[in-house]
Amino acid sequence: MRKNVKCSSSQMIPGICFAGLLILTACSNSAAPEPTQPVEVQETQPQEESPTQAPADTATTTAIVTEQGYPAPAPDQGSDEATPEGGYPAPEDQLPTLGNQTGGYPSPGEAYPPPVKTELQATNPSTVNLASGELQLVEFFAFW
Amino acid sequence: MAPIVHGLETEYYHRINFVYLDIDDPANETFKDILDFRYQPQLILLDGNGQILYQWIGPIPREEFVVAFEDVLAR
Numbered sequence: 001m002r003k004n005v006k007c008s009s010s011q012m013i014p015g016i017c018f019a020g021l022l023i024l025t026a027c028s029n030s031a032a033p034e035p036t037q038p039v040e041v042q043e044t045q046p047q048e049e050s051p052t053q054a055p056a057d058t059a060t061t062t063a064i065v066t067e068q069g070y071p072a073p074a075p076d077q078g079s080d081e082a083t084p085e086g087g088y089p090a091p092e093d094q095l096p097t098l099g100n101q102t103g104g105y106p107s108p109g110e111a112y113p114p115p116v117k118t119e120l121q122a123t124n125p126s127t128v129n130l131a132s133g134e135l136q137l138v139e140f141f142a143f144w
Numbered sequence: 145m146a147p148i149v150h151g152l153e154t155e156y157y158h159r160i161n162f163v164y165l166d167i168d169d170p171a172n173e174t175f176k177d178i179l180d181f182r183y184q185p186q187l188i189l190l191d192g193n194g195q196i197l198y199q200w201i202g203p204i205p206r207e208e209f210v211v212a213f214e215d216v217l218a219r
Binding site: 142 | 149152159160161162163164165166168169171172175176178179181184185186187188189190192193194197209216217
């Protein structure tokens with residue numbers, strides 16, 4: 001025997017609302033914790049892994065995992081301690097250092113050394129001053 | 145003489161001024177008279193007042209120039 005059940009629209013509205021409420025509740029429960037609150041995960045390494053490893057009481061590592069799953073830097077790490085354990089140098093370490101570069105550059109006002117001459121080249125007589133105030137080596141020469 | 149002197153110029157350029165006067169240039173007659181030029185090559189080392197400190201005539205080994213330069217620079 002089959003019972004014919006009729007539902008009017010006024011009777012269906014509470015049901016739809018209840019179903020929607022269930023869906024919203026389910027969605028809100030599946031969401032992750034707040035992004036600004038990290039979740040701390042502690043991993044303990046097994047003691048029998050390698051005989052050369054450090055003792056197990058010092059091998060406990062702590063990692064802070066953010067919502068996206070990437071490990072965040074430890075909050076007590078200073079930015080001055082440059083090189084992470086991964087082997088990549090910190091960006092400030094990759095910059096060229098500006099220090100005092102002694103040697104290799106002449107001091108201001110000092111002329112560069114003249115190129116080694118292989119041929120005789122006369123000095124312009126109008127520029128010659130025998131009493132110039134500094135030592136001078138005068139060479140009389142001829143092109144022939 | 146030229147290669148030796150030029151090599152010395154590279155070494156002493158910042159302490160000694162090197163001057164090369166062509167004896168065939170009429171503009172150098174005055175210098176020839178003042179410095180008592182005789183024949184080339186003739187090299188004269190002058191102090192800041194134009195006084196002759198050393199003078200060489202003819203081919204001179206490099207070491208002799210170096211000794212004279214160091215002596216004058218040490219004064």
